[in-house]
Amino acid sequence: MARLGEFWRRMVFSFRRSRMDRDLAEEIRDHLARKAEKNAASGMAADEARYAAQRQLGNSTLQQEQSRLSWGFPVLESLLQDVGYGMRGLRRAPGFSTVATLTLALGIGATTAIFSIVNAILLRPLPFKDSERLVHVWTKTPIFPDVNLGVSKPDFDDIRSQARSFEAMALYRNLPMNLSGAGEPEQLAGAGVTPGFLALLGIHPQQGRDFQADDERLKNGNVVLISHGLWQRKFGGDPNIAGRPVTLDQKPYTVAGVLPREFDLGYDALVPLTINDEEAKTRRDWLFSVYARLNRGTGLQVAQAELENISARLSAQYPKEDAGIHLKASLLQGETVENAKTGLTVLLGAVGFLLMIACANVSNLILARGTQRQREISVRAALGASRGRIIRQLMVESLLLALLGGGAGLFIAVFGIDGFKAFAPAEVPRLNELRVEPAIAWFGLVISSLAGILCGLAPALQTSRSDLVFALKDRIAGSVARGTPRSFLRSFLVVSEVALALVLLAGSAPHGAKPGADASRRSWLPHGPYPHRGGESAADTLLLRPSPPDVCAAFAG
């Protein structure tokens, strides 16, 4: 309470400063007058009495100064002074300020952009309900020990009836589909899923309805759920899309609904999973991917142990098909980002180096400017500024630079993020979740402050350590001529810059892409009527270059 009261009074006093000042001055005048009267009463001459009073009171200007310190927030106020002074200084040296700001902006911008990507892809949880409980279930067989195979339908039925660790399980299978009849034909990344699939992930269509139990028996004809992206891209965000007919693989489908925007497993279309009789009974066809949701409080290890037991039982029960299989569970979160992880970490490291190079550059600039400012700083020191105060002043200046750079860097980051979205390979997961959010701005702020401290500290320590007498002498030489420590610092900065640049160069080499390798893409064509025999299989094996839809259209037409 007392603290709060004091804070309040300081606020009030700092607003009433001029009145407080007048009161104090008048009070001191009154004091002097009374004292002079007393002195006069004890027999001094009038002049003598006044001088004596003044002497006894001492330096009244100093006392007013000291009194003022009690009124406001002296630390804050002197900091504001430093900021103002720093801004004027930067404005006086526009060339220096611009170059330093831009350099830092590049470093901070790149780092922030990459961090926002890392944040979206690696750090944020998947956009599903309780995503930490979602797992994939795989089969490992002795024949392909290094490959995660799917699960066969008969095995899946056994797991579902025996496993107690999972609250729900669903099957899906990748099913590329060709969409035609709505503008340009397009190859869709699609999947066939069991009706519980969306519920398992905790997703509800934002429009229309989820799959129902009898959808897979085609009671309602063929139905499809489309992604938000496809809905926007192909159907212009039609609000009455549910129930509209579309053509997939040249068969009529009805749009059942639209998936919410946050939903991204890389699929544009989901259809009910259809399993033919052959697939339904062949234990060796590890065709289906399995999503499962762990019971609340069940750990991955528990589920894994249970799956091992089931694997052993299946191996014993069906030695012909399932001998030696191991069922594995892996967390969806880890697996979705696993592939992107290495690349992004390397990228983050690289921009980190870039930022350090930028800092070293700016540090060098500040140091060079410090040499020019030697006299100014010596004068401040001679007028009574302590070394700490001068260091603070210089640090405030470099922090100002860094924050300016950070502000410009945020713009660069925003453009960088858009650029990354446009050019990133399609395999990068969760791209649609990438956006600029408050966390990014905070990161930018923290990084800027760190950069400011990093590039300002060494020059500040160096510049503030000046030899007063030597520097004040009216000679340009100052402490530079014999300033070995300073030239050492400069050499150190240059050496570290070269080292950092070298690391960056070496690090980028192995990640160079082979030209053309990424431009091709495998494409599937539906079964259907083709003018030439064999056209289908020929197209099936064809590696299509730059624009698959066009060539598809050429073939199909």
Add this chain to the structure above:
Amino acid sequence: MVRPASKNELLPGTLDMLILQTLTRGAMHGYGIAQHIQVMSDDVLQVEEGSLYPALQRLLVKGWVKAQWGTSDNNRRARYYTLTASGKKQLGTEADNFARMIQAIARVMQTA
């Protein structure tokens, strides 16, 4: 600071306490406070007048005293300081601490 007539420095921080104690007699202006301290201590304690006004500002900010302009005996404007409730409380604490300190010092001086 309060300085005894001899060169010996008094304990730091006692000026605040002396001012607060003086104000228990009623409202007083700065000059009056200085005179009172000097007179009551038989001229042993002379308030270094330069420290008085910064100290008063400090006490104002702490909320231990209040200041108000008024008219003094010979019809002159003067700024009068009065003790607040929290100032009284503060005086109590400081006086207790001071007494304890003095006793402790005295005890050491007697035994040694």
